[in-house]
Amino acid sequence: MNGNEGAEDQKEQRREEALARGAERRRQREGATAKEYPPSPLIQSIVKTLRHLSVDTEQIMDEVIVRTDPESLIETCKLLRETAELEFTYLRCLSAVDYVENIEVVYHLSSLEHPHKTVVKTQVPTESAELPSVVPIWRGADWHEREVHDLFGMAFTNHPNMSPLLLFDGFEGFPLRKSYKIPEQKEGLGG
């Protein structure tokens, strides 16, 4: 039994590798190669600002990504907003991605004073999905957080009003989680 399963696994792995190689070849043939982006000077100043916090900073493509843990999220955001050379006053987007075990909340920030942008990411386990709210830092996070609460079941502590935004009252489940099953609908009227 055991050996059989191992063989299956190997087969599966080989298949995936082959698919990946095929995809890579296709991309090369189509002239779509990963573009080179110049390293951003922003990374140094972010690292300098956040050096006493447990954050990971890296550059992927043209985005500077700051990975932080939920505990130091508020501190990170505050520093990013208030440090003179960063001034991330503009919260572009707040979204969440469900990675089954974890839910990642992504904050896209930019500055109107300086031509730079950054991404703050933090992950919380799906069972205890809870994060501090950033509404005190950017008021514009209000509805975004309510939306994430609706669709992912993420609780934001300190949020002024955590009522449903997009879904109706009494909606069951969190539709954007990968575990959500879309209810079967009957054909025709009354379905």
Add this chain to the structure above:
Amino acid sequence: MSTLLITITQVSILLAFIMVMVLILTYLERKVLARIQMRMGPMRTGPYGILQSLADMMKLLAKEDIRPHGSDRMLFYLAPLFVFVPSFLIWITIPFTRNIVVENLELGLFYIVAVSTVSIVGMVLAGWASGGKYSILGSARSAAQLISYELPLVFVIAGVGILAQSFNLITIVNQQSSIPAIVYQPLGFTIFFVAGLAEVGRIPFDIPHAESEVVGGPFVEYSGIRWSIFFLAEYANTLAIATLSVLLFLGGWSGPLTEHFEWLQPIWLILKVSAILFLIFWIRATLPRFRIDQLMQFAWKILLPLSFVYIMVNATVPFVETVITSNAASNQLTGIAQIILGACQILILFLVAFAISKRRKKYLTHLHQGVPA
């Protein structure tokens, strides 16, 4: 007995006349608006869509009569009548020519002012009886507006009465047989026209039933025949204001050749009324609507003081004239007095226009600051 019969016949003819006129008026309004807006207007019902109003009327009559739950049954049914009856009663004393009038009242103008005020009650009743928040808001607006604009209207009518020394409409028109009153009373005409527009609630004063704010105001819950009664009243009022301004200021049925050909009189009246109606439609196609506080400010801070000034000028000039010429018997102004009166009023109008343009200039300088380099 026979007088009663005659009166009933006269009133029925008048009622039918008003209904037909309203049908024509709605058709014309839609066509004029359409031309201004580069459209065709109604085209499908009959040649050039002339049967459109008739078709609309049939549709409205055939519609289900709906009364919202929670409304006051009796008042809800009564309110349209409260609005329509006064607007119809006005017409009893409005003359169409020197001889055609249902009842030539000696205090005709006074009667018109008194009767037309009753329709405010109907508006408030309609809003209240519907039991909706939008209708209440609309009727509150409508009461405030009608009461505010009643005042300048009454003052202008008083001013006209002072000059004519009569409240009889036929006398007033007869006095204008050589020169229409607008020549020496431009201010009076302006105030009367503006206040009249507000009285009938047309753009830019259609705040009581602004569709985008209170979605129809007092009439929001009405449909079918009851709504069409309101509609009828509104258009009868519009027509009445247009006719009145022609009678009071534009010389009524008097015009070239009317002395020789009696039948030209109603034609001249119709032409003049049409011109005023066209002006009303044109304004409707051009202007946005005021806000309720601006409307009130306009009434109490601009129109009412102006009508005070108007009544003062109208009273002073004839008085000075009688003192100088010591000719108290004649109630007609002499040519010189008319010129002085006209000059005074034009001066006042010019001052008002100057104040408005100055205000506009303030905005314009602001605009240029806003332009990026």
Add this chain to the structure above:
Amino acid sequence: MDNIPSTEPVEFMLNVGPQHPATHGVLRLLIDVDGERISQVETHIGYLHRGTEKLCEGETFSQIISLFDRLDYVANFNMEMSYVMAVEKILGLDVPIRAEYIRVVTCELNRIASHLLFYGTLGLDIGAMTPVMYAFREREALQAYFESVSGARMMHNFFRVGGVKEDLPEGFLESLQSYLPKLKQAVQECDQLLTLNDIFLERTKGVGILEKVDAVDFAVSGPNLRASGVEHDIRRTEPYSIYPNLKFSIPTGTNGDSWDRYWVRMQEIQESIFIIEQCIDQIEPGPISGRTRTVIRPPKGEAYVRTESPRGDFGVYLVTEENKEQPYRIKMRSPSFCSLMALETMLQGEYLADAVTILGTLDFIMGEVDR
């Protein structure tokens, strides 16, 4: 003494929407009014929530384009633009230069069409009937152009990953070139009809002021942000496509009131016409699409792409998995959503009638707010 009515101000709650002519769709406002003054507002959205983000997770990359058409349904090209750019960024794909020009021309035409719609409906909101007719005459002409390009007047489904669906039809650019002066004249006519009308000035000047601080804090974008005096346009600050090659100015307001928001949009129409004229001069024949597979399987990665839609900063956050035909997650950052967030602050203390002008000048599209 008990039966003397109280003279205390009585507030009552007015339910505006979801079916109300001023809400431009299915927005619902619970307004507490004190007479004609608004004392408090509660905004309710979600009446048009179709779960587009969830739907996208089950569709292939090329099917999703048609879902984006249905977000901001008066600026479809601009919606598609953000999405295809996000996929191209993950793929690392270069788009042929002619395709970029076609995209920009259609996007700018769509911006004009959208602003004309704004102009017309704002006129209706404040009681002027004629503007909407003038605006729609030109909008009809523009939609005829859209139809000739994409085959559809509204839901175009025209952009493709790596290019556009088809080349411009024959004679399109010549026809557009001869039409643009007419459009310019028509826009001027519209301008004369409303912009400096005394009543219009009274109704919009100093009404519904959105302070700069509030605008930035709520992440308001596009014309609404620029009207508050922030010179911020994605086409300039983070140039994409061929915008670096084009000259245009960014109109900004000073007060952030309703009139400024209106004025900025009217100026943007002129700028868009200018941009299209430059594009017509610069565009050259060439391929309109790269060699892209019908079934797109991008590598694992993520991209956040923003473009300037007529309503502002429209962003797409795309997360992909290795070798999957469907995206792992798509999030649309819609500008109207953020503008509406500022509404509660803006409406406080204004007149009920001004709520209508403020809603009109914020120029939101509920399809994009609710997604």
